Amino acid sequence: MGRLLALVLLRLRLELRSFAGARERALGMLLIVPGLLFASGLISLLVYFGVRALDRAQPEAVLPVLSALVTLFGVLFCLQPLLSGVALTETHDLRQVVHYPVPFPTLALSSLIANLFQPVVLSELPVTLALALALAGASPRLALAWFGALLSLVSMLAAAQTVGFVLQALSRHRRLRDFVLSFGLLLGFSASLMPLLLLSHGGPLLARMARFLVFTDLFKMSPLAWGVRAGAYGAQGDAVLFGSFAFLSAFFSLACMLASGLLVSRIYRGELDLGPSGLSDVTARMIFPGPVGAVIEKDLRSAWRDPALRMLLLIGLTGPLLLLFFLLQSGRGARGGGGLLLLAVFVGISTFGGNVLGFERRGIGLLLSFPVPRWRVLVAKNLAMSLLRLPHLGMVALAGMLMAPLSAVPCVLVALGATLLIAAGADNYLSILFPVPVPAPGQSPHAGASGGRGLAAIAISSLFLTGALALAAPFIFLAWLPRLLERPSLALVTLPLAVAGAAAVYAMLVAGAARLFESREPELIERILVEQ
């Protein structure tokens, strides 16, 4: 018991100290707490009135719907580390304590108890109480109903812990970890888009699903819902069903905890060896010439082979896709291609914030140890970033063909290119002044290596963004002039002018950024290396 308490206190103390050491995290937590309180209150009200309304309108639907919702919430909670990006193991990493003579189930239990004190979990307590109140009212059965709801919460935590250890076992194999990361990011992104899609086109589908749920009570089998069901039966005064479901729920939590203990022991004794990561069997090719070519190739390869970066690139396509969807729906694209121009500028300006030096991570020390003029390094990084945006360019070209006459496509692409060049040139300054090291694959996105640079950086970024747009505006105008005057032949003059002008502005931006780079090089290296 003493060891269990010591382990729980250790974890809580370390978490508190992590805030003391990082003002940004402490500030972030201060901002999150009111948000959590508000969300907790709002969800509690929704749950209370929702359950009461459902109970009045269709009492037989209460249990099936509650079971389904609790299961959905529980599954998302279990997969949360995966969905949030790259943190597979953040709250389940017991490496530092595993060598002490403490039984593995005790270690797993300590981690579970410490998880109970996480702000997100604490914010669920009012929700469970609201649910119990909605089910039992202010009657003596309220205690049973709340007990049942709490059992469900504990079972979610226990299941989430087991899933966390399974993910951790997978993450020991580099290729599996990469796959899981890619899959998790895609799943998380799809999950975040799902409400939008369902609300826009999924009304009938949702209704059919709800009817099916009520009819079959499919989630009766879900262990995550057993606690809530026990609570509901307790509220109805059915002692036998209350006892049965409460027992099943407690048993499930215990089984999860034992499974976690077993997983911990097997993971840390190396018994879950998933085999070697395997040979990549990649033939090294040198395609582009010189140091600029070397940096471009290195960046393209690194980005494509890094699961998080690869998924970010693909997910980055969805912003323009959504804008295109909106433009097509609203019919704005058909009126002379103004919407198309908007899309092109949006895609071009999204290069801003590329954080090209932050993606170097520890490699920044190596990159800057080479005797390559810094303007070349910046040009190479910008070119690589632009090449990674080729799918965006293709998408805009395709949109151009769908939304405007063929003669508009070159104008759109030049407008995009001009914006992209100038945005990349302006972003170099931010990348040098406020480098944000990108966490390595598998590292928590909330670790010290990531984060913002405070309000001043945001203000300066906004200024630079506005400046980039202002600098690009004349060239966008030049590119679009033939469309405005409806004289396509004018494009023969204006498009080369727009390209040359944007290139000249870009060259000036890079020259200035290179001087800044040279003067701040050691500070930049220090900042990135210290934070990695």
Next chain:
Amino acid sequence: MTDAIVASGLVKRFREKAAVDGVSFRVARGRFFGFLGPNGAGKSTTMKMLTGLLRPTAGEVEIEGIRLSDDLLAVKGLIGSLPEELPLYERLTGEEYLHFAGRMYNLPRAEVRRRSDELLEFLSLQEDRRKLLVDYSQGMKKKAALAAALIHNPRVLFLDEPLNGIDPISGRIVTNLLKRLASKGVTMFFTSHVLDVVERLCDEVAVIDKGKLVAQGSLAEIRTQLVTTHDATLEDVFLKLVAADVERRDLSWLG
């Protein structure tokens, strides 16, 4: 003869604390120079300043007659460095990594290919050349980083704990290579905690403690300065120089 490395009055302060405090030394061309000190003494900070990765608060560095502050890029073309924390692009294969390094030194492609092949063969990385660096063991990563530091045939090599994590066979291969490079006139700046390796390899050593240089010279010269016995090992000399109190009473509860 021009000195390969000249450090004059190097100071590096982090806020109020001086990590390196007025360090000055010269290393003649072709010398194997050992830079020693206890943990936190300022070795890595000094090395970072010498390679241009850290700006000194005060002082100046000259490499092969070129002041770092005058032409940093020219200096970077002359040196190779192997820092303690390896700067690797883990999503490149070993071969791609060497190709990248060679091209960053502006070597022709055919030459990059030839030197990479030789280095991979020499450092026993041939079989793993197509494996991503993230899948390399620590020792293999070190060898890959060393290969990248050598690919442009540098005039001065900065090596921070180059033998850490390397197996004895590879360790011997690496030390033989370093000795051969030194015999060909390449200057070595070498830090290590393995004092018998330093004793075996280095012509000259400097010892830094709490940011200040406490001794410099050949081992024989330092022995003489310290009035130690002729057969005193480098470890004895080192412990005396940093005034390390290694004699402790037993722990009362042990045994």
